[in-house]
Amino acid sequence: MTLRPWLNFAASALAQLLVALLFSRLHLIPLHLDFNPGIVLTPLAGILFGAAGVWSALAASLGADWLLGTLGAVSLFQAAGMTAFAWTAWRLWDAAPEPEASWGRAVFFVTVCVPGALASAAWRALGSELLGLYPYAYIVGVAAVHHMVFCILLGPPLLMAALRFEEPRPAPTSLRRAAAIAGGAVAAALLGVGISRSVYGIGPFEPFVLGLRAGRWVPAAVIPLLLFQLAALAGARGPLWRGRRGA
Numbered sequence: 001m002t003l004r005p006w007l008n009f010a011a012s013a014l015a016q017l018l019v020a021l022l023f024s025r026l027h028l029i030p031l032h033l034d035f036n037p038g039i040v041l042t043p044l045a046g047i048l049f050g051a052a053g054v055w056s057a058l059a060a061s062l063g064a065d066w067l068l069g070t071l072g073a074v075s076l077f078q079a080a081g082m083t084a085f086a087w088t089a090w091r092l093w094d095a096a097p098e099p100e101a102s103w104g105r106a107v108f109f110v111t112v113c114v115p116g117a118l119a120s121a122a123w124r125a126l127g128s129e130l131l132g133l134y135p136y137a138y139i140v141g142v143a144a145v146h147h148m149v150f151c152i153l154l155g156p157p158l159l160m161a162a163l164r165f166e167e168p169r170p171a172p173t174s175l176r177r178a179a180a181i182a183g184g185a186v187a188a189a190l191l192g193v194g195i196s197r198s199v200y201g202i203g204p205f206e207p208f209v210l211g212l213r214a215g216r217w218v219p220a221a222v223i224p225l226l227l228f229q230l231a232a233l234a235g236a237r238g239p240l241w242r243g244r245r246g247a
Contacts, residue, residue, distance in 0.1 A: 047166070136192050
């Protein structure tokens with residue numbers, strides 16, 4: 001075992017943690033969702049460092065809540081979302097040859113961030129829904145837009161500057177597996193919103209009563225899809241602890 005994966009983990013976790021703490025007083029949703037431009041570091045960590053980057057996203061998320069005194073049940077769902085974001089970006093980045101042109105890399109980065117952002121938003125929204133904090137559809141809409149704004153604005157220049165630190169890529173993720181990863185994330189987010197809207201009349205950006213829940217059908221549909229996506233991410237031959245060699 002080499003020291004480099006541990007250094008990558010430490011550096012990545014520290015960067016994500018410091019930025020999260022820096023913006024911790026700026027909230028999109030009070031005491032629930034921070035305004036955090038550093039969210040772009042989460043998919044970057046997965047793309048650059050593989051398993052070390054994924055674990056760093058988990059550690060930074062839980063570490064930030066612990067240091068801020070907000071560690072609780074919802075923190076577990078938030079951490080699961082950050083982990084899924086980094087993991088999804090890593091696996092999808094490895095699903096195709098890296099584009100040679102800078103603009104191609106920028107477009108590819110934004111593309112792989114979309115399913116990751118939706119997976120992250122779905123995990124966070126599921127926690128909010130189950131704990132009776134905010135409706136699922138509302139959190140998915142706000143969180144996904146927040147994540148993608150900073151991935152689009154900050155991701156490409158940061159990626160260009162950091163690609164020299166990228167760890168060697170393994171054999172590419174199969175297209176079938178990539179489709180399952182992306183499809184599970186997109187389906188979990190959009191199906192939950194669709195059920196909320198059609199059955200319960202709760203849309204992503206519509207007024208609601210604080211503490212309102214969409215109903216039992218949303219978790220019943222979303223949980224299996226998120227577990228399916230996790231299974232696709234892990235894969236039979238590439239568990240997370242094997243890093244970038246087992247795709």
